[in-house]
Amino acid sequence: MDKQTYRNKQNKKSDQVNDQVSQIGQRVTGRVLSKQQVKYRNEYNKSALDMFDLKSNLKLTRQLSELEKELKEKRTYGMGFPATFFDYSFFGSFLNMLMNNLGEPTQGGQYAIHTKAYEIKLLKFYYQIFHCHENAWGYLTSGSTEANKMAFLLTRQLYGEKGVVFVSDQTHSFVVDRAKDYFRRHVTIPSQTNGEMKYAVLEERLNRLHDHGEYVPVVVVNIGTTFLGAIDNIKIVSQIIKNSKFEHFYIHCDAALLGNFLPFIDQESPLDFKKYPIDSISVSGHKLPGIPIPSGLFVCRHARIFDDYKETAYLDVKNSTLNCSRSGLAALMWWAFVEHLGKDGFKKVIQHCYKMTEYLLKRFQDISWKAWVNKNSNTVIFESPANTVVEKWVISKVGKWSHIVVMPHFSYSLVDEFIDDIKKQQRKGSQKQRLSEDLLWIKSTQ
Numbered sequence: 001m002d003k004q005t006y007r008n009k010q011n012k013k014s015d016q017v018n019d020q021v022s023q024i025g026q027r028v029t030g031r032v033l034s035k036q037q038v039k040y041r042n043e044y045n046k047s048a049l050d051m052f053d054l055k056s057n058l059k060l061t062r063q064l065s066e067l068e069k070e071l072k073e074k075r076t077y078g079m080g081f082p083a084t085f086f087d088y089s090f091f092g093s094f095l096n097m098l099m100n101n102l103g104e105p106t107q108g109g110q111y112a113i114h115t116k117a118y119e120i121k122l123l124k125f126y127y128q129i130f131h132c133h134e135n136a137w138g139y140l141t142s143g144s145t146e147a148n149k150m151a152f153l154l155t156r157q158l159y160g161e162k163g164v165v166f167v168s169d170q171t172h173s174f175v176v177d178r179a180k181d182y183f184r185r186h187v188t189i190p191s192q193t194n195g196e197m198k199y200a201v202l203e204e205r206l207n208r209l210h211d212h213g214e215y216v217p218v219v220v221v222n223i224g225t226t227f228l229g230a231i232d233n234i235k236i237v238s239q240i241i242k243n244s245k246f247e248h249f250y251i252h253c254d255a256a257l258l259g260n261f262l263p264f265i266d267q268e269s270p271l272d273f274k275k276y277p278i279d280s281i282s283v284s285g286h287k288l289p290g291i292p293i294p295s296g297l298f299v300c301r302h303a304r305i306f307d308d309y310k311e312t313a314y315l316d317v318k319n320s321t322l323n324c325s326r327s328g329l330a331a332l333m334w335w336a337f338v339e340h341l342g343k344d345g346f347k348k349v350i351q352h353c354y355k356m357t358e359y360l361l362k363r364f365q366d367i368s369w370k371a372w373v374n375k376n377s378n379t380v381i382f383e384s385p386a387n388t389v390v391e392k393w394v395i396s397k398v399g400k401w402s403h404i405v406v407m408p409h410f411s412y413s414l415v416d417e418f419i420d421d422i423k424k425q426q427r428k429g430s431q432k433q434r435l436s437e438d439l440l441w442i443k444s445t446q
């Protein structure tokens with residue numbers, strides 16, 4: 001067949017298709033469409049979703065594969081940050097659904113594709129482990145920072161401009177910055193060598209504030225400081241605040257990491273709404289449960305205050321949360337984590353982390369390397385090794401100190417490999433000299 005005959009044949013075919021569609025168009029719209037209209041309608045008759053066909057883009061997929069390989073390698077040696085790597089790939093089939101938990105979690109709202117029922121189940125699990133009162137309220141945030149901010153916002157609603165925020169010099173810097181945004185005055189309490197706040201200074205500063213007028217102290221208690229993993233003593237802090245005789249006060253516990261550890265240890269957890277006058281708690285989801293989407297929970301005992309919140313008409317939900325759009329996928333993954341493991345499974349995961357912490361500390365002692373850990377913490381602080389080790393093991397370094405946050409992906413062999421790397425560059429003399437004094441310190445902090 002020559003070219004012209006072929007073209008004629010093709011045109012005829014396409015005219016036939018257009019005629020057929022024209023008849024359908026006529027039936028659908030009740031009017032006859034021109035050939036041009038039919039062509040246009042044909043072109044737009046399917047959705048634009050197929051346009052995002054990543055597999056057909058070889059350059060991009062190659063680029064992404066390389067990135068995946070690089071990140072997987074970093075993940076193998078990731079030790080310095082409170083990140084861990086449970087396998088959430090089961091949720092792959094949820095990736096083409098926009099699950100958006102808009103606003104108030106207890107109201108479904110008009111946008112129907114959400115996972116609020118699971119968010120509520122997740123919250124109930126935490127209400128239980130934190131021994132919440134019946135007036136508990138909370139929601140899934142984008143991380144502990146948003147939850148900390150929410151605590152500050154709540155104090156403003158409760159006490160207007162009267163709040164004066166107390167942080168320690170070990171409080172996460174984002175908390176301190178947000179405190180400056182929300183309060184006219186903030187007080188920084190110095191810390192002890194192990195990272196706990198100096199309680200006597202807190203007491204003295206609270207008393208001073210009391211004598212100065214009608215203020216409401218808002219005290220941020222660190223349940224696991226970021227670098228040293230120190231746990232402020234909630235019992236002492238509560239007693240000091242009660243003794244200071246303020247009519248009102250607010251206690252917020254920043255438990256970004258250890259909020260998923262301490263409720264499962266054999267001793268009493270400080271995160272207990274019934275035992276202590278705690279107003280709110282924040283905890284991160286991307287830390288221990290390793291949710292691969294930054295997430296957190298805000299939990300408080302002030303459900304009533306949200307009754308008066310406005311409804312957003314087009315969503316038909318109260319705008320009680322700090323952010324409007326919230327990740328329905330993160331809520332679902334986190335719920336699946338707690339549902340699958342339950343309290344017993346959680347406990348086993350936590351025990352694994354503490355066992356590995358003990359082992360790491362022992363291995364540091366074996367090689368006479370200066371290292372220590374706070375009681376009930378999984379953060380091991382040690383004198384920084386050479387930069388090659390710091391980089392390979394993705395370790396966080398501040399001045400001459402580094403830390404390792406022992407997470408569920410740790411194993412004996414991983415710890416041994418790390419210690420072998422340190423041994424290779426060990427400067428024996430300088431380490432040994434200070435060892436006996438350090439060991440005493442380790443004991444006294446436990």
Ligand SMILES: Cc1ncc(COP(=O)(O)O)c(C=O)c1O
Binds near residue numbers: 082145172254285
């Ligand atoms: C004590 C503390 N608070 C807050 C944060 C910030 O948490 P997020 O990343 O969930 O916002 C961290 C992070 O490491 C932390 O250690």
